[in-house]
Amino acid sequence: MSPVESPAYLARQPILDSHQGIFAYELLFRDSPDNKTALIRNGVRETAQVLENVLNNFGLSRLVGNHKAFINCSREMLLDNIFSPLDSDRFVLEILESVDADDTVVSVVKKYHERGYEFALDDVIFDAENLKRLEPFFPYVKYVKLDLIENSAEALKAAVPYFKERGMVLLAEKVETEEDFTARLEDGYDLFQGFFFAKPEIVRGKRMDGSLATILRLLQFLRGDPSLADIEKTFLEHPAVAKALVQYANSQKTFRRRPVESIQDAIAWLSVPHIQDWLMLLLYAQPEMGGSTQGKPLFQNVSQRARFLEALADVLDPDGCLPAQAFITGIVSRMDALVKAPMPTILEDLDVDKEITSALLHGSGKLGTLLALAEAVENDREERIGTLMKRLSLSNKDLTASLNAAYGWNHG
Structure with a gap:
């Protein structure tokens, strides 16, 4: 070297x-x-x-x-x-x-x-x-x-x-x-x-609030690089979230002269990455997440894992839907720990893509292999990292760049 x-x-x-x-x-x-x-x-x-x-x-x-x-x-x-x-x-x-x-x-x-x-x-x-x-x-x-x-x-x-x-x-x-x-x-x-x-204590039968599923769907939607018109249309299908986004836009000091009155104005004022960050905060502010989730190591690990998986998936499928799916896979992969509910129940409530469900329940497909790689890196399992990288045809450079992107998500 x-x-x-x-x-x-x-x-x-x-x-x-x-x-x-x-x-x-x-x-x-x-x-x-x-x-x-x-x-x-x-x-x-x-x-x-x-x-x-x-x-x-x-x-x-x-x-x-x-x-x-x-x-x-x-x-x-x-x-x-x-x-x-x-x-x-x-x-x-x-x-x-x-x-x-x-x-x-x-x-x-x-x-x-x-x-x-x-x-x-x-x-x-x-x-x-x-x-x-x-x-x-x-x-x-x-x-x-x-x-x-x-x-x-x-x-x-x-x-x-x-x-x-x-x-x-x-x-x-x-x-x-x-x-x-x-x-x-x-x-x-x-x-x-x-x-x-x-590895939390599982509380059997606990259900998820519908707003959690909505936020996750919006996050995955935004990761797919939609047009501004499609963003407006999709947010209008979820009035409560759209209203909260308008209120959030008005709370920002940079918005001066006139208030933000519509979801169209809010989207215009806020960049898509800014809206994604806001949705992440909204996600972890949900009652199911507990009172002090943001201060827990698991919260930081979820954010880092999601961004890490997205960055790796972007190498494998830069123009496809895999990066957006990988991001949501990373978030949902620790949802059982955050909300103390079994993963099958969570997936049923969230209605995520079948590829994400297969990855989380069975480790199947490319998403399952990416998730296994993230877990191997977090646990410092060198041999398994090498095996999974070969399976995905990823280089050391890809791995380093993706981890750097993940750290930037948490600290940048």
Whole structure:
């Protein structure tokens, strides 16, 4: 990889606090979807250039907002002093489980610590042998990540007083269900990483309000690049939404001299992307979504996933209907988590395209493969990413550009 190229992909995984708010993000860099190691694996100068390019291309604030960024580091990366240019207030250096605490590495960690950097230990197995191996790192470590799959429930519970007595913050990773989250919260864990919030408790038989279906249909309609006349006609078929759009247009400070009186005026004043953004806000303001959806990691994931799928679909079918369908697929794919209703019930109420229904229920078709790719990227499953990209004939460049577009949707 030359210094001017972007990495094959950059993804992020949220790290949540006990209230399920975002505490930080782990940034995941890879130079190939098939690569099982971190992106940073070459010479120190090239590595520095790649990391700098990643941050300049995406922008740290655009990636993580005001939150911290956890980034994996190997022995070579630590010894190469590759992280010196990074802001110690923003980055947490995550020592991989493969790094041994020999005198050389511990000396470097100590120097970084003295300069204000925070450290985390990754994938800690709570047993006597492993703790003895890692103990030289303990004076410099603030966060300890324990894998729920690799540790027993007894070990996970016993780890809490052991590490808290040493002033460390406990982070449970691979938290996949609400039960996992609740159990570790009761144990005393402080932070949580995983997609447990995407697997909600299902409330059987819950129905969706008709306005949700209307908003989704309007969003898909607008993604299809309709004419202004068709937009006006379609909005007039939904008087309540049309009235709300006129009210919204009048609330904008840029509309001066005369009020906006008709849906035609509102469409003329507002660009189509502006109307789409407004519909997204309207969608998540619906009562079914709960009181504080916009502050939840799942809300951000839905927006990013929808835009990511649309961007990928635009590569595959730039002049067809696939991008609009992919966008709606991304939104609806997490609707069961947001409204706590089973997916078949949601799809019945929404009356979406049969291709979208097949993708969401059975993973079928091109939409199903795109959705599987989005899930693989979110979960950092490198081998599956490579397999799905080959199936879709997508390049690393396509993947990077689509992720960049998705981050721009959330932060731009």
